[in-house]
Amino acid sequence: MPQSDRSGRPRRSAPTVRDVAARAGVSPMTVSRVLRGEPRVSPSTRTRVLAAVDELGYRLDEVARSLRLGRASGLLGLVVTNLANPFYSRLALGAEEVARHHGLRLVLGSTGGEVRREAELTDDLVSRRVDGMIVVPAASEQTHLDAETLRGTPLVLASRPPSGIEADTVLVDDFGGARAGAAQLVRDGHTSVGFLGNPPGLFTGAERFRGWRAALEEAGVPVRDAWVRRDARDIGTAQAAALDLLERSDAPTALFCATNRLTLGAYRAVRQIGTGTALAGFDAVELADVLEGPLLIVSYDADEIGRRAARLLIDRVLAEPGTPVRPARRSVVPTTLVRYGVTR
Amino acid sequence: MPQSDRSGRPRRSAPTVRDVAARAGVSPMTVSRVLRGEPRVSPSTRTRVLAAVDELGYRLDEVARSLRLGRASGLLGLVVTNLANPFYSRLALGAEEVARHHGLRLVLGSTGGEVRREAELTDDLVSRRVDGMIVVPAASEQTHLDAETLRGTPLVLASRPPSGIEADTVLVDDFGGARAGAAQLVRDGHTSVGFLGNPPGLFTGAERFRGWRAALEEAGVPVRDAWVRRDARDIGTAQAAALDLLERSDAPTALFCATNRLTLGAYRAVRQIGTGTALAGFDAVELADVLEGPLLIVSYDADEIGRRAARLLIDRVLAEPGTPVRPARRSVVPTTLVRYGVTR
DNA sequence: CTGTTAGCGCATTCAC
């Protein structure tokens, strides 16, 4: 007869330190000490306690522990805008990996890009006493992330910069990556390079636009407004915008795309009208290597963003009381240029 | 001067119910009642309490609450094999969505497909008193998931069936989907249809193989061992295996692939040698619609698996004490057949 | 080396 079922009802009382103590003939305190591996316990009692733990199938109650400790729930919050985006799931994976090595777990939240949900989530995470949180902020409205509101819960921003608050941050080299990508197009001989981007409100989009322009200016290649479209949102709208651009009589011979979705839209457009326009884009494209056309991709390690964010966070979480408060740090993940489909 | 910093050190005592009570001139109990929206409180005291809450910036401590309640941490565990796989991040997204609507959060764990890590994780989740957990089991070794070990924590398996334990389960129609896909190839006129799969140990792989074979047998089309490869693991090995298969003198004219990675490997092989072999595959392929060749995909809604799993779980979590224990249920997510690239 | 006392913040009794 099993002592518990899957009813979801309170199971028959799980054993506590007290039960273990009784069984081992010691005090609860001693059990606690053994459990935490404190050295000042005699080997013989330790053995007895461990035996009792085993026999009773005792398990430490992290909730009670957390309450007693006043802190250290052993949980880190991770708040992203959209888990369906592979970028964020890689980020989550990287963060989870680092957290795990420190015995910490991740509590996940997806905001759908809505600031209100983001605020609710972070608030809830504070209530749950997470030891710290990593947030991909949905917008520059970040007052709900200030130290006061978060009750001093350590915070690291990922992917987008702080705005009006101070916090450790991990960013991608959006500017440098875009500049390198566009520069390569120029080096490939293109003197007319268009830009396909999403609306300028987004930090990453704005940075990548700046990078594209910088590359052209540095190369002395014309920057023409007519070759810029910043209204694409997804594959479909990107395709339409690219078509529009490429069907002009003075169409550019190359196109730099600000995100992977946009690159795909442009790719479709190019295949559709057969102009052979050269394409470069930001963000890894899952299947870049099975696509037909040559493609230049500004790539980066999304896992690494998560790993770095987790490291920065844990750094603060584990900071010795008494250590002077460190100023906010910023970490920039580099990009690399990858060329696909040249040798087919 | 902010009352807190981001040092990671215990912040200056956050206000508790007691502080609020003192400020509102009532007892802690009354505060608690107001907070939980109990009706038996006079409007005037309620107003006073809420004012105090606001002034002090009070926030409920979920940890203390959870301890007191003995249950209901408000957390659901989600244990997957590999978050980097878009399939699982979609699953996570679906589960998170449903959990959120019930005021629950997800605690995430990635096992890398290792049973030991899976056991450690689930154990830890029990210690954290999660209200329930969704697990994508790494293998058929599932003794660490039995009701006793989990202390009765409600459990739902996703993607793979229980083995030696009893638990609610959400599966994909692997068999039916593969059969439908292979049947369509036959209907398209193919009488020689190969199979490219991963090693038979995996449940999904075995089921899909069965489905493929069933379709051919039902159609009276030959099932030849020489057209079967079940040793592919990733895009590279799949490509090699497919090449091998397609370079035979009696090569099949169509190939059914058991997973999206394998489909891509086969796709490469077909492009490489230009046989024009027809391809069908299980699992959505991210960019199926920008690929060149015609492609038949057995697709399904990965989010839906997560949603259903969360619903089954929450069903048990919220079960009224006294309700008879429900027997384990099984839910099968249907597949659909999608044809890509025919009209280009 | 080990035990005792006390209390983390909240909510369930049971009084009034």
Place this chain on the structure above:
DNA sequence: GTGAATGCGCTAACAG
């Protein structure tokens, strides 16, 4: 309607 007492399970701080 409201309050006082009590304890969830664990562990600091102090004895001994």
